[in-house]
Amino acid sequence: MTNEISPATSRAAFAIGAEQVARRTVDFLSESLKDGEAAIAAFERPDGCWNVAVHFADPPDEERIRALVALVAGDEVAQAIAFDSIAARDWVEASLEGLAPVPAGRFVVHGRHDRARVPPNKLGIEIEAALAFGTGHHGTTRGCLLLLDQVLRGKMPRRILDLGAGTGVLAIAAAKASRRNVLASDIDPRSAAVARENAASNGVGNLVQSIRATGFSAPPFRTRAPFDLVLANILANPLRQMAPAMARHLAPEAMVILSGLLPQQTRGVIAAYRAQGLVLIRQIRIDGWCSLLMQNRG
Known part of the structure; x- marks a missing residue:
């Protein structure tokens, strides 16, 4: 599958200690940023903290992003945001690491790497991560x-x-x-x-x-x-x-x-x-x- 995305994307990455604060931050950013402006994901770490990554098609206004995060997660988290650029292909591969097939009723959502793990009595839906979320x-x-x-x-x-x-x-x-x-x-x-x-x-x-x-x-x-x-x-x-x-x-x-x-x-x-x-x-x-x-x- 070829995705219509740029060779590289700008990224804002930060960590939040509490799950509910992480969820509120992701929700607030989703509603505050324009449609198509960014893709947002949050993943729980083994230590219980949450890593949040915001991927932008174009370089963002860093002060604006810090200000939005500060409204929900506080100034300390906002000031710790790291901005960088990451190759789209590298980000797709990184986002798939550790993602096991997801069963939901008769359906199993999986990546290409887990195609063989879909039970024969289930309907497999093969989705690779991309700037449009939904794995x-x-x-x-x-x-x-x-x-x-x-x-x-x-x-x-x-x-x-x-x-x-x-x-x-x-x-x-x-x-x-x-x-x-x-x-x-x-x-x-x-x-x-x-x-x-x-x-x-x-x-x-x-x-x-x-x-x-x-x-x-x-x-x-x-x-x-x-x-x-x-x-x-x-x-x-x-x-x-x-x-x-x-x-x-x-x-x-x-x-x-x-x-x-x-x-x-x-x-x-x-x-x-x-x-x-x-x-x-x-x-x-x-x-x-x-x-x-x-x-x-x-």
């Missing part, structure tokens, strides 16, 4: 896959949408399990390209249409709607804002999987969708992140 190791991705598995055991949706698809892992999972066409969209054109390549390499390139789109503005949404299943692993604020538009694109009894939520954000998101006629079916929490399964009863 399956994040709690939001695993939560979505578990809820997707639950939905597909009940009934088989005909029209499926993966909104904010990233690497396309959820779209690929839905296409592999249902053998239905899936529309995958992302606001970042690089993510849309990576998702398209990943779908092809996983053997479902003919089923997954990956597009660059903001919200529900692109023509394919109108031609594909109403959707029987929507997966949206984004962030709390965008999810709340798009609730009315999403409801307009749903079929009766459609299932909606929402993720990218911290526990304290779930009540507001549930309320926004309940106002549009959706009811909560199930809520799960993995690694401090919440995923919701809701159904259209409007």
Whole structure:
């Protein structure tokens, strides 16, 4: 797979001692930085501290990044941020070190190096790390896959949408399990390209249409709607804002999987969708992140 990324990327790296502070910092940076501006990852070290790495396509404003981190993690952490440049290929390889295959219901997300470790009774989804995150190791991705598995055991949706698809892992999972066409969209054109390549390499390139789109503005949404299943692993604020538009694109009894939520954000998101006629079916929490399964009863 060839990713449409630059030969090198700028990086900001720092360590945080407390898990909850690390998670809040990652969430705050994700909401504060522009879409497509950066990719963020946090990994727990053996000593219990967390390493946070922010990769930028272009050299960042270092003082701005320090100021953002200071608001959540404090001045000491912000001043200790190390800025450097790293080759994209080296970063991809480094990010895969120690990442074992991730099981989630009938699905197993894995890298190329673990292809042989997928059990024959599971659906393997091969995803390599890239500037568009989504290797399956994040709690939001695993939560979505578990809820997707639950939905597909009940009934088989005909029209499926993966909104904010990233690497396309959820779209690929839905296409592999249902053998239905899936529309995958992302606001970042690089993510849309990576998702398209990943779908092809996983053997479902003919089923997954990956597009660059903001919200529900692109023509394919109108031609594909109403959707029987929507997966949206984004962030709390965008999810709340798009609730009315999403409801307009749903079929009766459609299932909606929402993720990218911290526990304290779930009540507001549930309320926004309940106002549009959706009811909560199930809520799960993995690694401090919440995923919701809701159904259209409007």
